[in-house]
Amino acid sequence: MCHNISKIKTPKISIAPMVDRTDRHFRYFTRLLTKNTLLYTEMITAQAIIHGDRNMLLDFDEFERPLALQIAGCDSKNIGKAVKIxxxxxxxxxxxxxxxxxxxxxxxxxxxxxxxxxxLVRDMVCQMRKNTDKPITVKHRIGIDGSGILPDSFDRKIIDKYEDLTNFIDIVEKAKVDRFIVHARIAILAGLSPKENREVPPIRYEDIYRLKKEYPYLNIDINGGIKTVEEIQTHLKHVDGVMIGRAAYDNPFMLTEVEKFFKGGKVNNISRGEVIEELIKYIEKLDENIKIQNVLKHTMGLFHGVKGSKKWRQIITLPWDKDPVDILKEALEILPQEPLNIKKY
Structure with a gap:
């Protein structure tokens, strides 16, 4: 049997784990914009944690918190071992x-x-819970098309009905999952790229709304195609929390507004210029072996939708003719620094 469920309060807003995006540099940059939003690591496999460079994979700055570790695997014992590590x-x-x-x-x-x-998912969560008192959550799709991937022993390769979703929840929740984060599309496991899987399958927010209504005792977050603060506000009328994906990367300054969704929270009125100043301090403290472009690539969208966007992208894109810190200092002189018409809450 699994241990008892831990007592947690679900976060209102989180930023999805994204491979090659949500590394420690992106998380530091993001934390300048939003203090309360839950951040995630990139997906890390259990095997990598067991056999790889753990410091490289798992180290983070305390400034990044609150921070969740996302693990992938297919074996409950290995998942449990990785969590223990x-x-x-x-x-x-x-x-x-x-x-x-x-x-x-x-x-x-x-x-x-x-x-x-x-x-198997239930058993994996049970093994995880044996090795930590931290909240354990599951991020999943509403279903899958496993044609060409699932074994021939499966009579149904397409698992995409609402009843399939509730069957998954009914079984996995027995492991005392603290929160289900549900992407409102099925995943097509063969023939589509990850990008296409975020766009081609129809989005079904109503399934997740229904899920929360029928399982009011579960913490349920919604994910998938959410791009604006207004959309976040709408979803929070139906579910416990909202996970933002690519929008947080493409238009990061929107995150200054999500602070208002947290208890006692107010919009973060930091300017883009102040963000650049903090990035300069961060870069100056980095190990000399770290490539600065790996830091600045995550800030490409800092001026998204406002004057200075094109110039900023040019500034932070290689090749550079001088020290990147000096370039950023010069950027402070030529780029607008004020927030974008943010209302006071």
């Missing part, structure tokens, strides 16, 4: 990836592929 790093939450749709991940029986095996 990660305890040393004291993440605020451990999340199990049951949503990644890439061929590489599905081909290794991980990610959204596991929606076909809810009993």
């Amino acid at each position: 990660a305890e040393k790093w004291n993440y605020d939450e451990i999340n199990l990836n049951v949503g990644c749709s890439s061929d590489r991940v599905s081909g290794n029986d991980m990610g959204a592929y596991l929606i076909a095996y809810p009993e």
Whole structure:
């Protein structure tokens, strides 16, 4: 049997784990914009944690908190072992990836592929809970099209009905999951790229609204295609929390507004110029072996939708003719620094 569910309060807003995006540099940059939003690591496999460079994979700056670790795997014992190892790093939450749709991940029986095996997901969460007192959450799709991927023993390769979703929830919740984060599309496991899987399958927010209505005792967050603060506000009328994906990367300054959704929260009135000043301080403290372009690439959207956007992208794009810190200091002189017409709440 699993341990008792831990007592947590679900975050109102979180930023989705994104491979090659939500690394420690992006998280530091994001934390300048929003103090309360829950951040996630990139997806890290259990095997990588067990056999890889743990410091490289798991180290983070305290400034990044609250921060969740997302783990992927296909074996409950290995998942449990990886969670036990990660305890040393004291993440605020451990999340199990049951949503990644890439061929590489599905081909290794991980990610959204596991929606076909809810009993295994339940057992994985149980093993995780044996090795941590941290909140344990599951991020998953509403279903899958496993044609060409699932074994021939499966009579149904397409698991996409609302009843399939509730069957998954009914089985996995027995492991005392602290929060379900549900992407409102199915995943097509063969024939589509991850990008296409975020766009081609129809979005079904109503399924997640219904899920929360029928399981009011569960913490349920919604994810998928959410791009604006207004959309976040609408979703919060139906579910416990909202996870933002690519919009947080493409238009990061919108995150200054999400602070208003937290108890006692107010819009963060930091200017873009002040963000650049903080980035300069951050870069000056980095190890000399770290490539500065790996920091600045995450800030490409800082001036999204406002004057200075094109110039900013030019400034932070290689090649550079001088020290990047000096370039950023010069940017402060030529780029607008005020917030974008943010109302006071």
